[in-house]
Amino acid sequence: MTQITKRHLDFVQEAKEVFEAAPLLETYRNDDDTLIALRMGMDRDCVEVWELGNKIANFVQQMDPYPMPRKVVREFSYDMEKQLEANENKGGWKEADFEYLQRHLRINANKLNHALSKADKDKHEITIRCTNIANYAMMIADNEGEHL
Structure with missing residues (x-):
């Protein structure tokens, strides 16, 4: 050692x-x-x-480039995953229709507006609503869209 x-x-x-x-x-x-x-x-x-010992070779461009997401994006994606895990008992979204997912996105958007309008804002509640909105948007994109 x-x-x-x-x-x-x-x-x-x-x-x-x-x-x-x-x-x-x-x-x-x-x-x-x-x-x-x-x-x-x-x-x-x-x-x-x-x-390091002796260099063997430099094997360039062996993988597709993959940019690192910004710190705030990584942290928010972890929050999104926590919310998905907390709601795992509801099943997946592959079989959910667009209207169902859109309705729940709107419900969470309304709850977010309500949480933001309070004088004493509950930051935890705001994050939950934002992650739920993002998750429903992700589900719609996964079912109906394609990668950019």
Whole structure:
């Protein structure tokens, strides 16, 4: 097992700064190509460090490019997933007709308008309504639309 040294810890800090400055960057190497940092984790907030040996090859354009969604989009999508999980007992949406999904989208939009009109806004309720609206819109797009 390799012992973690100050050099490794300094490199983690360096990689953190580079990753924060370039949110789409997935790997980072030090100047002398002896260490590589990989952006890891479900939230892409972890840094895995490897010591490098000899380079074998650089295999370019092996995968379709995939842009990293913005932080707010990722966080909102996690909230959407939580709401889908909370309502999993209702079954899927593949068999639901457009009118049913649209009606529930409107119900949630009306509830959102009501929550936003209150002087003492319930931020949790507002997020629930927004995620439900987004989920119903996603269901309609999944059933009736196509990817852009």
